[in-house]
Amino acid sequence: MTDLEPSALSIPDSDALHRRGLMFILSSPSGAGKTTVARMLLAQDSRLHMSVSATTRAPRAGEVNGRDYIFVDQSEFDRMAEDGQFLEWAHVFGHSYGTPKAEVKAGLKEGKDYLFDIDWQGTQQLHQKMQADVVRVFLLPPSIDELRRRLTARNTDSPDVIAARMDRAKAEISHWDAYDYVIVNDDIEICYAKVAQILAAERMRRTRQTGLIGFVREMTAPEA
Template identity: 70%
Template sequence: MVQTDPSPASTGTLSRRGLMFIMSSPSGAGKTTISRMMLEHDPHICNSVSCTTRPPRPGEVDGKDYHFVTQEQFDRMAEDGDFLEWATVFGHSYATPKAQVKAGLKDGQDYLFDIDWQGTQQLYQKLERDVVRVFLLPPSIEELRRRLTGRGTDSAEVIAGRMERARSEISHWDGYDYVVVNDDITSCFEQVKKILAAERLRRARQTGLIGFVRELMQPGD
């Protein structure tokens, strides 16, 4: 007897196009913490590794945390169209490489992006159907200042600059599909997980759905 692969109708699985799950927030509002929790708890989503011109921080690994490049290399890659989006933040350039992400989406891989509203806008303009945009808000501006101060890593001048930038970033909240107030990290994480689960089930992303339904509709023996 000839062995055949199980059909989607018999296994209950469907082919799916991947998505680009974007989380943005002002500094101190929790996007980095939530991003790390997502990567630790969900094996089906991976971090999008950006290119950057800033120097590596202690413990960071080239190719894992970032692709560290010179400004000359970065500019050449931008001119060659190798990036999906790029921006300059605090004097350093950041960008999302195009080839790996587009190939992964086709194979059903989900990508997590921790980027600002400018990068979000660029990605949405280029790959709208693949993008899910989530913006995290602090419960109050006073709490945001407390969190930034509590880090103990920045001077008062730097914190003042981050607070000014935060107000500007918050003004772009309406450019996102979902807005979540991060007043409790556990509750916020649960809400973000629900958003991701729902987006994965969107009919437009179920690339194997047509064949699956046709098989279900075949006349019985």
């Protein structure tokens, strides 16, 4: 364990003030660690909710409709997109993915925080629509060679698929400057601790403390 203990970063919110929720985006090229960091965040922080995307790909073993993804066919997905039901959507590796907006918008008003594991295109769409509600974090691998080694070590993809993922990774990395925070993931525990610190700080932004105005007015009101 590093000096940055994950448990020490789980700081509870005060119930005294209402806070608007946030949309916490983690992006990285495949193999750079965003899925691992996302799982660590969700395991340590009960106030963080994974955004459930709609997708046209088939369920994998163990995946549950409505929990892991909302599984739809292409015609239903296209209808949802046409009706404006998505905050963002994209076509990735032969399948469509989209973020339904109704639940997220309602949850933000209630103070819920949502975690998004999406690429730079989805990030750009979310930021354009939701602006101040969005926090963008990009994870970089220590090097391109290390990224290739990690993808190869998975032993799940053919050389052609790995080559395609490497090409896509370089394209994604080129958009690093579109993010609020950029972290090099050369140690997963340190990387997680940094991401958790960012989340904690963003939750305390004055602009998200929607209950502050009334709270301060009451404190500064003339005494009777």
